Amino acid sequence: xxxxxxxxxxxxxxxxxxxxxxxxxxxxxxxxxxxxxxxxxxxxxxxxxxxxxxxxxxxxxxxxxxxxxxxxxxxxxxxxxxxxxxxxxxxxxxxxxxxxxxxxxxxxxxxxxxxxxxxxxxxxxxxxxxxxxxxxxxxxxxxxxxxxxxxxxxxxxxxxxxxxxxxxxxxxxxxxxxxxxxxxxxxxxxxxxxxxxxxxxxxxxxxxxxxxxxxxxxxxxxxxxxxxxxxxxxxxxxxxxxxxxxxxxxxxxxx
Amino acid sequence: xxxxxxxxxxxxxxxxxxxxxxxxxxxxxxxxxxxxxxxxxxxxxxxxxxxxxxxxxxxxxxxxxxxxxxxxxxxxxxxxxxxxxxxxxxxxxxxxxxxxxxxxxxxxxxxxxxxxxxxxxxxxxxxxxxxxxxxxxxxxxxxxxxxxxxxxxxxxxxxxxxxxxxxxxxxxxxxxxxxxxxxxxxxxxxxxxxxxxxxxxx
Numbered sequence: 001x002x003x004x005x006x007x008x009x010x011x012x013x014x015x016x017x018x019x020x021x022x023x024x025x026x027x028x029x030x031x032x033x034x035x036x037x038x039x040x041x042x043x044x045x046x047x048x049x050x051x052x053x054x055x056x057x058x059x060x061x062x063x064x065x066x067x068x069x070x071x072x073x074x075x076x077x078x079x080x081x082x083x084x085x086x087x088x089x090x091x092x093x094x095x096x097x098x099x100x101x102x103x104x105x106x107x108x109x110x111x112x113x114x115x116x117x118x119x120x121x122x123x124x125x126x127x128x129x130x131x132x133x134x135x136x137x138x139x140x141x142x143x144x145x146x147x148x149x150x151x152x153x154x155x156x157x158x159x160x161x162x163x164x165x166x167x168x169x170x171x172x173x174x175x176x177x178x179x180x181x182x183x184x185x186x187x188x189x190x191x192x193x194x195x196x197x198x199x200x201x202x203x204x205x206x207x208x209x210x211x212x213x214x215x216x217x218x219x220x221x222x223x224x225x226x227x228x229x230x231x232x233x234x235x236x237x238x239x240x241x242x243x244x245x246x247x248x249x250x251x252x253x254x255x
Numbered sequence: 256x257x258x259x260x261x262x263x264x265x266x267x268x269x270x271x272x273x274x275x276x277x278x279x280x281x282x283x284x285x286x287x288x289x290x291x292x293x294x295x296x297x298x299x300x301x302x303x304x305x306x307x308x309x310x311x312x313x314x315x316x317x318x319x320x321x322x323x324x325x326x327x328x329x330x331x332x333x334x335x336x337x338x339x340x341x342x343x344x345x346x347x348x349x350x351x352x353x354x355x356x357x358x359x360x361x362x363x364x365x366x367x368x369x370x371x372x373x374x375x376x377x378x379x380x381x382x383x384x385x386x387x388x389x390x391x392x393x394x395x396x397x398x399x400x401x402x403x404x405x406x407x408x409x410x411x412x413x414x415x416x417x418x419x420x421x422x423x424x425x426x427x428x429x430x431x432x433x434x435x436x437x438x439x440x441x442x443x444x445x446x447x448x449x450x451x452x453x454x455x456x457x
Contacts, residue, residue, distance in 0.1 A: 004329050004330045005329065005330060006329075064333070067332070068332075070394070071390075074390055074394065075387065078390050078397055078401050079388065082400075082401050084404075105388065109387055109388060112387075113387075116337075116386075117333055117334070120333035120336065121333060124328070124333060129329055144268070145273075147273070148273055149322060149325065151276075155277045155281045156280070156281050163289065177292070177293060181295070184293040184294060184295060188290070188295070188299070188432065189432065191289050191293075192282075192286060192289060192302065192432065193436050196282055196436050196440075197440060197441070199281065199282065200275075200310075200440070200444050200448075202278075203274045204271065204447065207270045207271040210274065
């Protein structure tokens with residue numbers, strides 16, 4: 001696997017501190033559910049894409065967007081056919097009739113899906129996972145749990161490599177990995193078993209190595225890097241909160 | 256599985272149990288990889304969470320589930336953050352039942368699989384309804400949803416069935432595989448994680 005979705009860069013969004021970016025994501029997610037109709041969610045998506053564009057990460061965004069296109073299509077098909085409020089036939093394909101109300105709901109759900117993705121991607125595409133974890137540890141996340149998150153990202157490539165070795169070893173002993181479903185099903189255990197056992201045995205060693213380095217110590221750790229918060233962080237945070245209040249106020253006034 | 260009743264819910268965040276969490280997430284990931292490589296019609300992507308629950312109890316199981324979805328959200332699919340609670344519930348349930356010593360035999364492992372599938376569907380349904388008006392994004396489940404809704408089934412029930420048929424076989428087989436692997440583990444490893452202070456018997 002490519003390690004994470006993170007795209008290295010030096011845009012203003014990349015340089016923004018993780019907490020401000022978490023705020024942007026939360027504002028985006030709240031607005032996704034607060035904004036009514038079709039036009040406002042479309043505008044939100046456009047605004048998010050502009051932000052992602054200034055960060056220079058649009059290429060990765062399209063890849064993620066394309067990955068869930070099938071889900072968006074099922075929204076249109078399922079809701080167009082069977083949404084409870086369906087009344088006005090819009091389109092007939094053979095025996096199937098798609099209704100206007102359901103298709104519009106499909107459109108709203110599609111905007112919702114892509115707004116959720118776009119909001120989350122602002123944080124994920126532009127923040128190195130270790131920076132995000134370090135920033136959260138500074139603000140009270142226990143450093144042991146911070147370690148757990150970072151360790152996963154390091155351990156997965158190692159385990160994938162081990163998985164490849166085990167597959168080769170079992171194949172050389174004559175394990176069949178092709179054929180009927182039952183044959184393939186049975187191959188799963190001799191692949192998974194050694195991987196689980198060997199990685200569990202390795203945890204003991206890793207735990208000892210960590211203990212030796214003071215992992216379980218209760219002293220307050222210091223940080224290797226200083227946190228840099230750019231001068232425009234506060235204007236961005238205030239603007240994000242202003243947009244959030246505007247969205248909520250608009251929703252309250254309209255309903 | 257430790258059979259003593261006392262403090263199943265006690266927090267035991269030893270270094271060893273914390274180190275187990277990344278391994279559990281890695282096992283989830285590789286399980287999914289093997290299932291795809293063998294072209295199995297299943298995900299098998301929660302074996303690590305289930306094993307973590309069996310080895311180290313409900314809290315480590317739950318954290319493994321949570322971290323799994325966070326990592327999957329960062330590395331592949333940001334929608335998985337929303338299903339965090341489902342993974343947490345799986346880890347809690349398996350961990351609790353394992354620590355009370357309930358999962359001793361193969362038939363009980365099958366029943367546990369059914370319980371896990373049911374619980375996962377119960378927790379996921381409100382998320383599916385709230386986010387997507389009930390569909391799950393799985394083509395076969397959603398086709399069933401469409402047929403059920405067409406026949407007049409309420410959204411919540413159709414959505415629950417949509418999720419359950421997708422989950423049922425996958426979760427039952429996940430738990431069975433985890434159980435078989437767990438049974439085959441060296442006793443020393445099991446004692447190590449259960450924190451029963453058992454010393455290796457010679």
